[in-house]
Amino acid sequence: MQTQETYNDHVVRLFLLASVVWGLIGMSVGVFIAAELYWPNIDLNFPALTFSRLRPDHTFGVIFAFGGSALMGTCFYVVQRTGHVRLAYSKLAEFVFWGWQLSCVLSMLTMPFGLTQGKEYAEPEWWIDILIAIVWVAFAVVFFATLARRRIRHIYVANWYYGAFIIAVGMMHVVNNLALPVAMTRSVPIYSGVVDAMVQWWYGHNAVAFILTAGFLGMMYYFVPRQAQRPLWSYRFSIINFWALISVYMWAGAHHLMYTALPDWVQSVGMAFSLILVMPSWGSSANGLLTFNGVWHKLKDDAAAKFMVLSLIFYGAATMEGSIMAVKTVNTLSHYTEWTVAHVHSGSLGWVAMITIGSLYAMAPRVLGQEIHSKKAMEAHFWLHLCGTLIYVIAMWSAGIIQGLMWREIDADGSLVYSFLASFETIKPFFALRWFGGCLVLTGMVLMAWNLWHTASRARRETLEPIPVPTSDPVYGEVETQASPN
Amino acid sequence: MSSRYKYFEAIEKHAWLLGILTAIFLSFGGLAEVLPLFVAANKVEAPEDVEPYDPLRLAGFETYVQNGCYVCHSQMIRHLGFETARYGQHSTAEESVYDRPMQWGSKRTGPDLARVGGKYTDEWHREHLKDPRSVVPSSNMPRYNWLEDKDIDAKRLQGSMRAMQRLGAPYTDEDIEQAAKAVEGKTQMDALIAYLQGLGIKNTPKSNPKAKEVPAS
Numbered sequence: 001m002q003t004q005e006t007y008n009d010h011v012v013r014l015f016l017l018a019s020v021v022w023g024l025i026g027m028s029v030g031v032f033i034a035a036e037l038y039w040p041n042i043d044l045n046f047p048a049l050t051f052s053r054l055r056p057d058h059t060f061g062v063i064f065a066f067g068g069s070a071l072m073g074t075c076f077y078v079v080q081r082t083g084h085v086r087l088a089y090s091k092l093a094e095f096v097f098w099g100w101q102l103s104c105v106l107s108m109l110t111m112p113f114g115l116t117q118g119k120e121y122a123e124p125e126w127w128i129d130i131l132i133a134i135v136w137v138a139f140a141v142v143f144f145a146t147l148a149r150r151r152i153r154h155i156y157v158a159n160w161y162y163g164a165f166i167i168a169v170g171m172m173h174v175v176n177n178l179a180l181p182v183a184m185t186r187s188v189p190i191y192s193g194v195v196d197a198m199v200q201w202w203y204g205h206n207a208v209a210f211i212l213t214a215g216f217l218g219m220m221y222y223f224v225p226r227q228a229q230r231p232l233w234s235y236r237f238s239i240i241n242f243w244a245l246i247s248v249y250m251w252a253g254a255h256h257l258m259y260t261a262l263p264d265w266v267q268s269v270g271m272a273f274s275l276i277l278v279m280p281s282w283g284s285s286a287n288g289l290l291t292f293n294g295v296w297h298k299l300k301d302d303a304a305a306k307f308m309v310l311s312l313i314f315y316g317a318a319t320m321e322g323s324i325m326a327v328k329t330v331n332t333l334s335h336y337t338e339w340t341v342a343h344v345h346s347g348s349l350g351w352v353a354m355i356t357i358g359s360l361y362a363m364a365p366r367v368l369g370q371e372i373h374s375k376k377a378m379e380a381h382f383w384l385h386l387c388g389t390l391i392y393v394i395a396m397w398s399a400g401i402i403q404g405l406m407w408r409e410i411d412a413d414g415s416l417v418y419s420f421l422a423s424f425e426t427i428k429p430f431f432a433l434r435w436f437g438g439c440l441v442l443t444g445m446v447l448m449a450w451n452l453w454h455t456a457s458r459a460r461r462e463t464l465e466p467i468p469v470p471t472s473d474p475v476y477g478e479v480e481t482q483a484s485p486n
Numbered sequence: 487m488s489s490r491y492k493y494f495e496a497i498e499k500h501a502w503l504l505g506i507l508t509a510i511f512l513s514f515g516g517l518a519e520v521l522p523l524f525v526a527a528n529k530v531e532a533p534e535d536v537e538p539y540d541p542l543r544l545a546g547f548e549t550y551v552q553n554g555c556y557v558c559h560s561q562m563i564r565h566l567g568f569e570t571a572r573y574g575q576h577s578t579a580e581e582s583v584y585d586r587p588m589q590w591g592s593k594r595t596g597p598d599l600a601r602v603g604g605k606y607t608d609e610w611h612r613e614h615l616k617d618p619r620s621v622v623p624s625s626n627m628p629r630y631n632w633l634e635d636k637d638i639d640a641k642r643l644q645g646s647m648r649a650m651q652r653l654g655a656p657y658t659d660e661d662i663e664q665a666a667k668a669v670e671g672k673t674q675m676d677a678l679i680a681y682l683q684g685l686g687i688k689n690t691p692k693s694n695p696k697a698k699e700v701p702a703s
């Protein structure tokens with residue numbers, strides 16, 4: 001008798017655990033640095049807790065550790081389910097998990113102690129970068145080898161986005177981090193000045209594009225139809241959006257450098273492509289939302305679906321806002337202000353965190369073979385997260401616009417009306433409000449950790465049965481790849 | 487299904503084709519923007535009278551980077567009337583040719599620093615860095631008093647200079663040799679202040695006197 005092939009959910013569960021833990025850590029750091037901006041002395045004069053040293057721990061912690069672990073875990077889950085095949089190279093997949101965790105731990109432990117390249121979103125020093133590159137190649141091998149072995153000929157669209165995420169991040173990581181190592185604590189980037197600025201924002205922007213957008217769209221394209229138990233609203237449309245998104249995004253990086261010493265033509269190209277970008281973005285957002293057509297009643301008692309719907313709305317809002325901010329005249333107001341921070345968090349708390357949380361709640365019962373421990377806690381988490389996000393974004397949005405307007409206020413004889421300090425003192429109360437919003441979000445995360453912990457511990461008591469791979473002849477078609485049961 | 491869709495279907499059914507096409511589409515934007523800049527950047531040369539960082543200021547630059555000052559301060563004055571009125575003449579590409587990495591920044595929790603050099607005294611900077619609220623009561627900037635206890639790693643500094651020399655900065659071997667002496671007995675605080683005091687002065691061509699007029703803000 002042939003042994004039955006089963007899905008490798010072990011590594012998926014590990015990633016699930018890691019992303020919850022990193023989410024807690026990254027957001028706790030976020031809440032702490034938010035507090036520091038209002039009560040600066042709470043760093044206790046300890047160098048590693050200084051705002052400027054700790055802030056990279058927040059950005060790295062939430063984007064790469066929390067977001068990265070969630071993306072890798074769901075990617076491994078989705079590629080198996082949509083291909084009806086077990087993950088290739090189990091050992092290597094395990095290496096990807098531990099390698100990634102090690103990279104994250106090393107980064108988080110070194111950056112606050114001054115081991116940093118000083119490149120935004122790429123702070124870890126060269127030797128950690130090398131480790132990250134190795135792990136990334138392993139990740140790509142596992143993913144593409146699994147795709148190559150799939151039993152369903154047709155590659156479901158979620159995998160396209162995951163694939164683009166893997167290829168793009170690999171390329172960007174290497175190009176942006178090229179440097180001459182000097183010591184364990186210092187390396188000299190091969191780019192300087194204006195070229196460094198362009199490379200840095202080509203990277204920074206596409207970290208947003210391919211981690212925070214394409215990767216999470218992969219998650220969305222699988223888990224939204226799954227949770228709605230309906231096929232995707234339009235499969236063709238999702239493919240068109242894919243090619244549009246990946247070919248347009250890379251051009252838009254220059255919108256981070258408007259009116260700077262970057263050549264004018266690059267700025268104009270960046271602006272034009274940022275405007276076009278709103279179309280594929282709204283395309284995906286609409287596609288996801290319309291998938292819920294006819295099953296909107298599910299939202300009433302399914303918090304996971306609620307998270308997903310809200311995430312799509314925030315995705316639409318943040319991308320529209322982004323395109324508006326990329327208009328040169330608007331950017332003169334928004335650049336350097338808290339408005340950027342508001343935009344970042346409507347994208348990250350609204351879109352990234354919500355789609356992740358929704359997907360984790362959707363995936364956990366399947367990989368743990370258990371109903372979620374408490375539906376009430378899920379519901380409470382949803383409202384905490386939503387309120388926290390709205391408070392955060394509205395506070396920073398107001399602060400940013402006030403600040404931007406005060407900076408540009410010029411009286412009749414052409415001199416400035418407000419000092420920098422005056423603008424700072426005006427917006428200071430909003431920092432306290434933002435901190436409060438962050439506390440609500442963090443409380444929600446704690447609730448989720450508690451909930452998933454109980455779900456998992458019940459699963460452990462009742463020993464998990466591995467889930468067999470359906471190996472019957474696949475039928476070609478869309479519905480089958482999108483709504484196949486486990 | 488239309489027959490032309492067949493070709494498209496090939497992409498949807500072959501992982502390698504999908505991967506390669508994705509990589510190609512991704513490369514367009516990056517190449518189109520970054521490559522011409524590489525060419526242009528070779529033309530951005532430091533003007534004759536601008537020298538690369540002297541050892542103490544380079545150590546200060548490294549202190550600035552390693553403490554993450556760039557997360558709150560920009561060094562890029564935009565081409566806009568209200569910016570130049572506040573901070574001085576707009577920043578040019580030449581001014582950061584020796585910055586690896588560049589420190590343009592993206593967020594102003596505090597003010598721009600591109601032309602802060604000479605605006606305050608050394609003593610003011612020392613007080614301010616030790617305890618910002620002693621000179622600006624409402625400030626939320628962190629205290630960096632512990633920089634006074636930190637020595638400069640001369641070996642590492644020489645390593646950085648050598649790396650920059652390899653990348654084209656006009657340091658002579660003698661400059662590098664003497665760097666250790668130049669920073670002897672100095673703390674990271676001293677270096678940081680020297681760096682700040684050079685901003686907008688030492689990295690700005692003398693032929694551009696407007697840049698040195700520091701307006702009140």
Ligand code: HEM
Binds near residue numbers: 028034055341353439
């Ligand atoms: C509890 C929730 C959170 C709180 C309280 C929080 C707080 C903060 C604070 C205080 C800053 C610094 C802003 C500044 O320098 O003025 C920041 C920056 C940032 N955060 Fe968060 N954050 C949270 C969640 C997240 C999440 C979930 C993500 C991403 C998935 C994220 C991504 C970022 C990014 C990318 C920046 C840098 C923004 C920039 O450079 O403009 N944050 N956050």
Ligand code: HEM
Binds near residue numbers: 213274321325326347
């Ligand atoms: C159509 C899509 C989007 C466009 C055109 C866009 C455009 C922009 C613009 C113009 C800025 C301000 C740059 C500056 O003035 O410094 C910005 C900043 C940012 N955006 Fe977006 N955005 C989009 C979507 C998103 C999404 C979905 C996220 C997800 C989290 C996101 C995350 C960020 C981050 C992290 C920054 C801050 C970078 C920094 O200064 O550190 N964006 N974006």
